Amino acid sequence: MSHALKTSAIFLLASTALSAPVMAQTSTDDTASAPVSSEVIIVTGTRASGQVAAQSAAPIQLLSEDALTRVGQPNLNQALTQLVPSFQAQTQGTDMASFSLSARLRGLSPNHTLVMVNGKRRHGNSILQVINGAFGGSAAPSIDLIPPDIVERIEILQDGAAAVYGSDAIAGVINIILKSDTSGGTIRATTGQYYDGEGTTYSASGNIGMEVGDSGFLDISLFHRRNDWTTIGDGQISVVNLNGTINSAVSPAFRPIYQALADSRGTAGINGGQPASKLHIGFYNFGYEFEDFEVYSFGNVSYRAGDALQGYRVPTRLCRNPVTARPQTTDPTNCFGNTAQTGMVPHIEVFQNEFSFTGGVRGQTGDGWNWDLSGTYAEDIAQVYTTNSANASLFVATGFSPTDFYDGGFQFNQFVGTVDIDKEFDIGLAEPMTFAFGGEYRNESYEIFQGDAASLYVEGGQSFPGYSATDAGKIDRSAWALYTNFIFYPVEEWTVDVAGRYEKYSDFGDALIGKLTTRYDFSDAFALRATVSTGFRAPTLAESGYSATNVGPTSAVLQLAPSSPGSASAGFGALGPEKSFNLSAGAVIRAIPRLTVTLDGYFIRIKDRIVSSGEIRGQSAVPVGSDNINSVTQLPGGVAVVSPLINGLTPYQLVINAIAASGKALDPTVLEWGQLGIQTFTNGIDTETYGAEFAARYPVDLSFGSLDLSLGANYNITKVTNSARLGSLFTQTAEDIIENASLDYKINVGALFETGGFSANLRMNYYGKVTQLVRPNVNSTAPRPILNAAGVGEFYKAVVEATPIFDLELGYDVTEWLNLAVGANNLLDKRPEIPGLVADYDPATWSQNNRSPYINNSGVINAPFNFGPYGTNGGYYYARMTLKF
Template identity: 30%
Template sequence: MKRKKLSAAIYASFAGISLSMAAVSDVYSQETVVPDAESDAVERIAVVGARGAPRSVTSSPVPVDVLTADDVSAVAFSDMNDVMKTLVPSYTLGRQPIADGAAFIRPASLRGLPTDKTLVLVNSKRRHRSALVEVGGSGTQGPDLAMIPTAAIGSVEVLRDGAAAQYGSDAIAGVINFQLKNNTEGGMFTAEWGQYYEGDGDGLTISGNKGFSLGEDGFVSISAEYSDNDATNRAVQYCTAAFCLDSSLPNYDADAAYNDYLTPEFLAAADEMANSTQGADVVQPWGAPNSEATRVFINAGYMFSDAVELYAFGNYSEKDADSTFYYRYPGNGTIEDIRLEDGSVWNPLSFFPGGFTPRFFGSITDYSMVGGVKGMIDAFGYDISGRYGYDEIDYTISNTINPSLGDASPTAFRPGLLSNEETHFQADFTYDFASYVFAFGLSYLDEGYDIEGGEESSFVAGNYSVADPWGFCNADGTSSAEGLNVIANGSSLDCANPDDPVYQIMGVGANGFPGYSPEFAGTYERDSYAAYIDLSGDITDDLFGQAALRYEDYSDFGSELVYKIAGFYQLNDEVGLRASYGTGFRAPTPGQQGTTNVSTRLPNGFPVATGLFPAGGEIAQALGASNLDPEKSSNITFGVTADYGALNITLDYYRIALEDRLYAISTLDVSADESAGDAYQNYLALVDAGVVGAESIGGVLYFQNAFDTVTEGVDLVANYLMESEYGSTTLTASVNYNKSEFDSDPSEYLNAEDMYDFENGTPETRGIFSIKHAYEAFQVLARLSYYGEYENVDAVTTLAQGNQIDWNNTDLQKFGSEWMFDLEGTYHISENLSLSAGVRNLFDNYPDKTNLADSCCGQIYRADSIVDWQGGYYYTKLVANF
């Protein structure tokens, strides 16, 4: 019976159903409840993070970790993504400093799958997605965890198992449920400041929470957080084979043509540009962006009786961040001579004497509202709710030009706005029979993705988007009447010279990030319905079983039926066995179907304008794309759990098979050169599809259901508590091994380099080991993070020459394992006031430097590495409770 109650409580925690209103009221105060050993209350509260509960629940048929508010607050980050990365080894996160919106909303991964395969809940209700669709890779569009302030969190529950049949189509890799604080009184205030060893990246976070009672039977808990983080820079001066600003660097060529530009005046202007626009000593920094954010959450509930509760919660968050793009140097196709209408020669160096680095800004607004009623009628439980969520990112780009406008170009633009909107109604019910719990529910979801066009100058094709815009030259290379006229006025025009600036074709749109034109703006909408049933209970005294069935119907992808079965067997008093099997179904989001992007990328190790176009649109289909289909999955997990007094251990194996996986194809080259083969054919396809400025696009890509994959791994979580006259010590170890491989031939969509990096480009092993010791007024926390080895291949040059990849020579780089050590000490000045000082990455460890050609432009470390490359960071924190 205890397993049935606990597993039902775990289900209720995620589904939002309270099995006992009395238990809910106990949780309001967040006090430790220590009833009898047979009490159901302690079992229910364990899954929502009561203090003293083991991290990993050992009586559940599926892996569930519970992180307490203390766990969350002990991590010196203001971004919830970084908090999760620090505490959950299978949750990984990269830093992408030059990646458009992904520099501000970072895509993450759970169990080797992107975040759009993980369902995120707040108070057991689905969290809306962000407006950003990742341009490459899996095209991730998931909730932005950075909008959730740590001050608002009472606990975090991580369900590490496929659960699409129970919770919805996103729950392929697992479910993360953020439980908000629900205190009726008291509160806390925190102020934290820190800085990297390098002397940059100053971070200030101020946060607080205050609880209020609503009469004797309700609460309102308000949490707010403000953070301000300065940019970091881990780069050397820009130096490539095409252009180098530092003669001391290896790529510098004393005989290169670019030396003609490297006058003292040019170098001084480049230095001034870097310092005035980004505060760096290099023209292209690599690091974390500047960011400033304000986040507010309100959580409220009122008990009308012992059986009826009204609840509501919501948030409003704002974030402003800015980052850089690639440096534009003279002769790179953007900074070129053109002939103006009067026949004179003009160059963008008139605006930017030292070249320019576009500065990209993102202003993110995120808000949500949830309300509902839940309660019990005898053994019948219900929870009826409505939810609205909205997220937008408004872009601005400065320190750049629309090259096609020539000398009439502005140097700052508003390219447009992306938004994601969701309205959701849900009804969940349970009935508690004598030996099992029956749950069922219905939901309706309406969602929309909107691309709002930018200002005209950000996308318009100006006069210089074509050769000889003023008609100075005839087809035979002689001067027209207009040409003769400007020559008579002193112009150096030479129509017979194919290199004369009159023939220069300039790129269209704000360089770095062209605005969304009316052709690419629009709204993509859909709705869906779902119904599920779930049955769980004790089959015998030692065997617990669970089965779930879910039906979903999408207006754009049709319907699907998925299921799951799970069980737990208590082998003896200490050891239990568990297993589950389930299927999943995930429909591509409206954003993934409709997003469009033209930005600077490195498909061949060299920055070029690269266009992402919707798979179902005319442009992508002219290039060979087909309409997107849903992804389907099957998930199997089995493990062993053990409780030996103060020692708690769980070990789980998982295998996730994903069919028709959504992924961006390898970038297709585009060239207006008739001798360029397939690249020229791609150019013609863009022209035929009506793409303005196709001459300035160097690559194209689109999303496809490109291949099948299998992801296998093992999670180990161990927790040990020691008590002595010298205080209490908690030891925690959590280790994840994860490996993803292709289960079909992806070569139709990916090149050899992308195929190799997909399977080998991230560490397969990650571990987090911590010790926390408390004695009288002192507390010490030590945390060790481990990243295993990984590899990356750069076969661009080899493939371009038609040769085989040399996996054991210069085409391949092997990155070694890395350890990073965190240390924090806390002194409790009084019962309500404490002061902490600590260091992240105490020994200032960095991953191996990259030496591959696909990392360029002053970059030292792989920008997309999940191994942090910012170095050591020290901080101090003051916490007041009242």
């Protein structure tokens, strides 16, 4: 048993003596099958006691347990993206990102949303999203590690709240409220798979609530889920040349091998969609109320094992000249193992141990002061392995190579201590004023572990080299915060909420921020509300300290830590905090009974925003000419690319200098024929985001049942307003991702019909268009309609078109204690369009249709783009059994 599992098990046992309900939760007309009532007392976005959702001065969306369970995949990320218009979940990742999918609000980074459990800050992830994209840079909490069965409801504050809760709450707050039942329970079993037969998923979960003594409870959930791989496309284009003949770089000795692979589609079915994984979670919420105070505790322990398929390595990939150790293509006998005949598909495997423990005491003094003292400790450890692989350079040098490599790992630790105090004062206004104040102490550490010797020898194992001595290391920091909050009511219909917060960090300094929220109810049918606030976000330790080499079959990109020598050589530096300004205004309309409509507009400005620089590419070839303005690089295949100088250097020289400063060794194949690049995280830009949120719900009583109708929509635009501080270090693709990789709009329509024991739940999510700039393969001579910074065509604009995605679930209560349900997510099996067809391999046709088999940017034949909001896996059907007791 790992250290994390041992420690968490001790905490789980010890906490049985230190637990009590964290928050009062009541509902006046909530039912098990309906969304959470607007009369539920909320605890997010306000420090006033007894505040109900219908009276909130800030936009709060509530999701019930029942709504969360009516989603096919047992995964809170999937549930939220199908139910909340402004919420977008990552559908699939690349390399390490596959094992920790992220999500975000309002088109901003996942790091801009604060995730809480029972009102307490949830810890971040040890796995960093490195690959540049819409979710790049995320080290946000993994919502997937919270089992749906333990959740009573979710409160989503869609407004800036950094002045209330601290760093990260720029886009909003997701507060997950746990069950506090004293009796009853459920057992659920779900199975499903995608329409093409891949990705088979099994899950089993259980929840039980029990009474402890006279005034305590214990609520426990156990969860297990396992799923198989999904794949995309019909194989790797690297097997054949662009004109359909055998790759011109391959000698006659290898041509029969390549031809056999091409004829048999021998590389189909290996190009990664989702990885195979197993997930085990135990979660509890536990407490006891004494005469004058409450003692509470909640926490979890989890273990995840994931296995992701990597890009196919062609037979010559592991062939080296025994004298020079350089790649050679003349003698199949000098290849490692049987790769001369079949090539190789390496795997990345990740084993993640995580736990979190919160304990606290709360109560009220005799003169009305409410107080809450709590502490949370969390730990997340991920170990990374490359398997089914080989180190070709090690094989040439020693005659031996292992097939499995330990690449190293990460560990993130966090301790948070909080004290919250509030009291109501009667100062002669319409209602008593709430005065609240408190403080927070947070200590965090992030560590990268070095890989084994074989994973570090020259290029390491194929597909993922180990973390080197220059990558490894530990960083930590502490932060202190003080806040104060006044909520008062000048007249009965008017609410004014003023908050201020001061935070100081040990690694970069301090911040003072504030927030003003107000609401005026003109009548029971109409109210206006607005918020203006300032905020900040501290860089995560992973953003500040992560360093690695990301490789593909013919590429290598070095991720440089911002303050590292390699990063400094390219003109970057250490990260500082982001600064934000939020402005929102909206209306709450109840024109007729039961119909509630809300409409809120918002504006978010972020200065010194932390983003990926994007890949600064220096082709692995010798520059053949340059002047004071441009450099011309001759690429393999005879293609010339013109690029502007960066800091007085050609991109090639800038990248080579950074690689040398980082002390990294790269795969000789990449150095010989591939693509080299560097990237890092930087405070380099300012952005502005503006949009609108719309929500409406109308439950209808029918003579033969009930119908609950809902409509939600989000419109969201982000623009880069200033990147001058970075100049040409901020690449065109990086700016395009910020502005165009997020949905402009998303519409959600739901209809839940119930009669007797039968229910039918129909849902439609209409996703707007997203685009991304991609490059063809370096050997491609296809026209490039999008210009680079030097005015030379370099990119295609890949498009995932707007489309509706339908979900349907049918359920039936066989008895009072047994429910059966069947359903489908993505009922019509919609997938992004395939960007290029086999017929398009002929370059002569590209000028006619502007399409190339390479523009999916992964070298996979007939593969759809993988950056869209609904993924490449297509339709998913499932069956679920629920037992209640």
